[in-house]
Amino acid sequence: MKEVVRVELGARAYDIVIAPGILADAGREIALPKSGRPQLVVTDETVAAAHLATLAAALDRPIDPVIFPAGEATKNWRSFETLVERILAAGVERGDAVIAFGGGVIGDLTGFAAAVARRGCEFVQIPTTLLAQVDSSVGGKTAINAGAGKNLVGAFHQPSRVLIDPELLDTLGPREMRAGYAEVVKYGLLGDADFFAWCEGNGAALLAGDRAAQVHAIAHSCRMKAAIVAEDERETSGRRALLNLGHTFGHAFEAETGFSDRLLHGEAVATGMVMAFAFSAHRGLCSAEDAARAQAHLAASGLPVSPKGFGFDVDALVHHMQQDKKAAGGATPFVLARAIGDAYLDKTVALADVATFLAPKL
Numbered sequence: 001m002k003e004v005v006r007v008e009l010g011a012r013a014y015d016i017v018i019a020p021g022i023l024a025d026a027g028r029e030i031a032l033p034k035s036g037r038p039q040l041v042v043t044d045e046t047v048a049a050a051h052l053a054t055l056a057a058a059l060d061r062p063i064d065p066v067i068f069p070a071g072e073a074t075k076n077w078r079s080f081e082t083l084v085e086r087i088l089a090a091g092v093e094r095g096d097a098v099i100a101f102g103g104g105v106i107g108d109l110t111g112f113a114a115a116v117a118r119r120g121c122e123f124v125q126i127p128t129t130l131l132a133q134v135d136s137s138v139g140g141k142t143a144i145n146a147g148a149g150k151n152l153v154g155a156f157h158q159p160s161r162v163l164i165d166p167e168l169l170d171t172l173g174p175r176e177m178r179a180g181y182a183e184v185v186k187y188g189l190l191g192d193a194d195f196f197a198w199c200e201g202n203g204a205a206l207l208a209g210d211r212a213a214q215v216h217a218i219a220h221s222c223r224m225k226a227a228i229v230a231e232d233e234r235e236t237s238g239r240r241a242l243l244n245l246g247h248t249f250g251h252a253f254e255a256e257t258g259f260s261d262r263l264l265h266g267e268a269v270a271t272g273m274v275m276a277f278a279f280s281a282h283r284g285l286c287s288a289e290d291a292a293r294a295q296a297h298l299a300a301s302g303l304p305v306s307p308k309g310f311g312f313d314v315d316a317l318v319h320h321m322q323q324d325k326k327a328a329g330g331a332t333p334f335v336l337a338r339a340i341g342d343a344y345l346d347k348t349v350a351l352a353d354v355a356t357f358l359a360p361k362l
């Protein structure tokens with residue numbers, strides 16, 4: 001069950017290796033520091049308790065762990081400073097890889113620190129959540145959250161390798177599995193109607209731990225993301241922006257819930273994708289049937305599909321949408337859909353229309 005997906009980026013190309021049990025081979029898969037000094041591994045408290053000993057044994061080299069509290073709140077300036085200082089103090093050279101061992105929070109934070117320490121060190125992603133295995137470990141978007149909003153400080157910095165062991169998902173909580181599954185469904189909704197139908201048929205088995213279904217979904221998601229990133233690494237042509245389906249709504253929901261466990265990233269994206277489809281139907285762009293079908297599958301998978309009940313204020317949400325990194329010339333483009341599997345970047349949306357659409361749903 002081993003799959004290798006290449007991210008074709010010229011001098012920055014790398015492999016994503018997907019195989020159950022591959023964590024035990026980490027020592028052979030990753031080039032360790034030539035100086036023989038301990039390997040820096042960045043992780044969080046939960047992942048450290050469950051899996052750090054296995055990684056340390058696999059590396060067969062002393063490790064220097066940097067362990068952060070679990071959760072979105074760790075993606076902040078303070079953690080960033082702490083990590084950069086630790087990388088420098090440890091004597092990590094540009095050619096040495098820092099290992100990011102955790103979910104998207106650890107991957108985004110480590111990637112950003114690696115991007116700036118000594119003006120750029122290598123880093124390797126060993127993602128431990130479904131979300132990180134299908135999305136955040138691939139493509140080189142790295143970031144922390146800022147006072148003004150989600151992921152507003154960061155860099156494009158590609159990892160040199162991604163090692164994905166689906167067996168790590170056996171210790172992941174059901175809520176975090178579902179949140180990661182939202183990003184799996186995203187690939188079907190944005191560009192692959194057949195894969196969305198596969199999700200409708202196999203999502204429940206995947207969430208219940210079916211390994212073959214997990215490997216299929218991870219490999220398919222990584223293949224789709226690798227192709228998009230290879231075409232538009234820095235989100236300039238509009239192609240990569242499709243991976244942002246549901247995120248302009250979702251990031252505003254996350255900001256307004258204080259980047260806390262009131263609403264996980266994948267949950268915000270699930271609700272955001274439902275809003276993007278409903279808004280598309282409202283504008284006559286896609287059928288009401290497709291919007292209802294997208295919502296029905298996300299809801300059946302146990303994901304939140306409505307922004308009601310959070311006490312959201314429409315003006316505050318719209319203010320966050322103005323901060324979206326895709327904004328240009330004072331306007332925020334939205335990823336909308338013509339159908340399931342056919343998303344596109346719409347630059348004609350007025351935020352006043354979004355506010356009018358959203359207000360009765362809050």
Ligand SMILES: NC(=O)c1ccc[n+]([C@@H]2O[C@H](COP(=O)([O-])OP(=O)(O)OC[C@H]3O[C@@H](n4cnc5c(N)ncnc54)[C@H](O)[C@@H]3O)[C@@H](O)[C@H]2O)c1
Binds near residue numbers: 044129141142169266
């Ligand atoms: N860079 C990108 O392209 C990209 C893409 C998608 C999401 N993201 C970012 O990723 C973040 C969300 O990532 P996430 O959902 O992985 O969250 P996360 O990193 O907070 O992990 C979720 C929870 O699962 C725990 N956990 C991780 N692995 C585990 C395991 N194997 N067993 C048990 N518990 C485990 C963590 O300790 C944490 O409590 C957000 O900040 C989002 O913005 C980035």
Ligand SMILES: O=C(O)C(=O)C[C@@H](O)[C@H](O)[C@H](O)COP(=O)(O)O
Binds near residue numbers: 135143150151244247
């Ligand atoms: O890789 C991308 O491109 C994505 O948009 C993937 C998203 O799932 C991810 O949440 C990303 O971090 C959002 O990007 P941002 O540029 O809106 O911060």
Ligand SMILES: [Zn+2]
Binds near residue numbers: 135183247265269
């Ligand atoms: Zn996302």
